[in-house]
Structures are given as C-alpha cells and as structure tokens.
Amino acid sequence: MPSVSALQKLSSQVRRDIIRMTNSAASGHPGGALGTADFLVTLYFEFMKPDPKGFTTDGIGEDLFFLSNGHLSAVWYSVLARYGYFEIKELGTFRKLSSRLQGHPSIHEGLPGIRIASGSLGQGLSVACGAALAKRLNKDNHLVYCLVGDGELDEGQNWEALMFAPDRKIDNLVAIVDYNGQQIDGPVKNVLDLGNLKAKLESFGWRVLEMYGNDIQDIIKMLRIAISELHKGKPVIIMMTTHMGFGVDFMLDNHEWHGVPPNDEQAKQALSQLPETIGDY
C-alpha cells in the first residue's frame, strides 16, 4: 500500500504530465485535470488497484471507473500510464494526429483502461448505473466509481440517473461530484446555480458525503467511509470540493483555465511549482 507521501509524489508528477501534455498539444483542459489529480491517483493506487495488464472492457472481477466529464482526459491518461496501462511516453501524443489519447476519452483507438467514450456531458452516471447493475447480475462484488463535474450537473440526464440509482437500490456505486464551483462561462453559481446540492441529492435518496479532494489524507478517509456505506440499499455520492488549477498558483480557482492550455512561458512557470518526482515522460 503506497504511503500518503508516495501518493503526493505521484500527484505532483501527474500534474507535471497535465501541464506538459496540454502545452505540447496546445489544447486541452488543464484546470479541472489539475484539481482532480489527487483524487484520481488515490482512487487508482490506493483503492481500485486494477490489473493493468489483464485489462478487459467487461472488467468482471475488478472495480471500474468512469469519467463522465471527459474533458479531464489529461489527468486520467496520466494516471493510467503511471499505473501501467500503457507506456508513459505515449502521453506525448495527447490530442495529436493518430493518437490513442484522443481529446476526450474514446475506446475507438483501443486505449487500455477506458471502457466507453465520454466528453459530451451528462452521460457517465447513466453508464455507471448500467455497469453497476451488470455487476449485480454477475454476482460480482466489485465497485463502480464515476466522476462528474459540478457544472456538468446542468445536463438533465444526470438527474434522470440520480433518480434512477436510488430507485433501483444501486448500492455498489460511488459517484463523485468534482465540486470546484467553476465552469466554462464562470462560477457555477452565476452560470446556473446548483442551489443546495446536498439537500437535492439527499432528497433523491443518495447517501451524501463530503470530502476535500486536494488532501490525500481526507480522500483516503472519506473513500473508506464511502465504501463502508455501500451494500446498504443506497448509492453513495461524494461532494468533493477541489480547486480548479490546484498546484499552479496562477491557475488556482480561475475558470479561465477550464479549457485553455498553458503556453511555453506559462508551462515553464507552472512546472517550476510542481516537483518532478518519479520522472517526466
């Protein structure tokens, strides 16, 4: 089991990957990717621990992760590569012609670790519900995780899924809302206010937890609690507070870094704030 400091080192490296990938592609979405690096590293290395070499789309006998807000692809690709799904040098092909690392996650090009395309928002939670139901039918006790953005909750399909999962007692599912309060056009509050999200989720029948997604110790603690709350007849959802652009001071909490890559100068400045810990790709 990796120590917290080992996970922190990995997160720093993943953040470097995100900066270097988006800079090299001159496109991509660094803000949310940086904000969720700690969570995704912890989820894969501390909790899911899948077998990267025995990857199958069906994923029977292992935990599954779905990224509904597919524009965070850079962080997912980095974590998958660092976990051993494919060679880290492939990260350099991100968003470039003939790459398996498409702008948004896809299975079309056969990248291991990914089971469905995402990016057109609002679809992942439904998919995760289906995958969780398949696990139930298969008597497979492994879990399904799904990350959705808070801005993404504008999409109505989420609310269909949010109604469906408790009704079906899908209690092998942990949904995580990246609660960073930012979306493309500005703060979520100004674009389309989510109101009292916790009350809404609870009234829909979810077990709602809160955690701070830029503190690995808190992530470990709360994911353990989340897992202990499963198999009790309710799906679990975690409102995960994060900071967009976490780790790079000039990107922090700034919605303008949602979908803008750093230029060479900005990348240099960002990398100076993110220690290279286990080696750049």
Add this chain to the structure above:
Amino acid sequence: MHQYINTGSKDTRSGFGEALLELGKQNPDIVALCADLTGSMKMDAFAKAFPDRFFQTGIAEANMMGVAAGLTIGGKIPFTGTFANFSTGRVYDQIRQSIAYSNKNVKICASHAGITLGEDGATHQILEDIGLMKMLPNMTVINPCDFNQTKAATLSAASYKGPVYLCFGRPKVPNFTPADEAFEIGKALILNKGMDVTIFATGHLVWHALEAGKILEDQGFTADIINIHTIKPLNNSAVINSLKKTGCAVTAEEHMMNGGMGDSIAQLLVREYPVPMEMVAINDTFGESGKPEELMKKFGLDAEHIVLAALQSMARKEQFAAKYAH
C-alpha cells in the same frame, strides 16, 4: 407472380415481444429496458418472466440509453424499448457517444415507427429515424416487414455483436413471410422475380409492393420485388444484380425520402450503376393524425402509388433507351 398469403394480420411489435421472451429463456445475458411503454412495446411478458433482468427506467430515455451502454460492460446484451421517436431523435447524442462511437452491444428496439403510428400525429410520427441511425458509424439498421420477420430479426440481432437499430410498427399488418424463414442481417430477400422493373421495399411497404406487383402483372409487366429489411449494411450486390436485369427501380418505404432506404439505394446507383429510379416515400413534410390506412393513402404510401412510380420508372427507361439508340 409468386403468391404470398396473409396468414392473419398481426402487429410487428408483437413479433419483437415474442422474440424477446424467447431470447430471455435462451440466454441469461439478455436484459431489457423500457421507458414506461412496456405494454405498447409488448415487453410485459419478458418483464414478468425475468424481473431481475428487466429495467423500468421511467420516461427517461437518455438515462435508458446510458444504462444500456453500461450494462454491456459486464457482458450483458441490452434491448431498449420505446417508440421510434424517443429511441432516436430524443437521444441522438447518447446513442452517438455511448453506443455507436463506443461500439456497445446495445439493441435499440423502436416501435410505432413511421406514419402508421396514426392518431397521435406528427409529434410522435418520426419519419427520420432510419436516416439518423444509418449515419452513425458502427450502427446496423433493420426495418422488418411483418410479424414473422420482426421476430426473426430480433432473434438475429441478439446473436450479432454490435449496436443495432431495429424499428417496427404499431398497426396490425399482413403476416406473410414464412415463420421458419432464416433472417440474415444484411441479406436482401427476393420475393418475386420479374424482368421489367425492380421494386425495393422495406417495412410495412413490402406487402404493398407485393400488391403492386400483382397490378403490374395484370398490365403486362413483371417486377423483381426485393425486401430490403437491412438498410445498413445495404446488400449492394443484390440491388445491382437485379437492376442489371430490369434496368429501372422503385423504392418504397414509410420514411422520409431524405435519409431513408431509397436514399441509400440512390447513392449506390449513382456511384455504381445509374438507372432510372422513382421513390415512394414521404417528401419533406411532417405527418398528421388519422387512421394508419388513411394516412398511408393520403401520403401516397400504397400499392397504387408504387404502380404509378413503376410505370414512370419504366417510361424513363424507355426514353433513355430511345435516346441512346439515336
């Protein structure tokens, strides 16, 4: 003219329902989802027999498509059920990303396709569904013609790996294809052999095409009548081989001209074997309320209009031949 006997009119959707129940018994990986139309979709027998494998999603089609895509991850073979309008237009992006682009083994089963949905009117009569679905890479598109063929097509879709759009209808229509006829996805069926014109028909229009064949015969013409039950992939060789013999075509379908079966055949002919062709289809207009048979007549989707189109196509063939001779 080969004689086809109506063994008793039935709705095509009941063929789907029967097949789904059979599949449920055969294969524990078959699951079904429905968006609050279980009775209309004839899915109640499956729901009753296999409650653990039936998922009522409520009137939430977008979620239903996503849940279906998710169920394939784990090896399930989901059949989604709702009307054609809500199976396609309403959920196009969900199908596009989570099913077609992701190449998921989901069977999108759509009833009440076309104008014969009837009295509910244009809001529910989608005439664009085949076009929408055939444009998606990875998607197979099937439109069977009667109860027996719908049943066979449903069974066949289950053994095919990949996304399938299977559309069928609401009204009782003649059931005339053999109950034991093998259904092969992508293989057109030659229902009658003739020399003067080829009629390509799909769905409810196949029976009307056979009726048209009889009328043409009375007028001294013989027609190849080909049932295009699979619009994508199109059986190109069957289309072209017939036209090499007859030299002119008519297409007949209960769908918009843009994007339908006729559109697929026209594209093939323009590229590979240009011959005169006429299209019996709905031309850039919405439907309206009425009884199915009244609507078919009003919108020109019947034997009479197929005959007129065939005469026109044959006349153009003659004109071309005359022009070419000079």
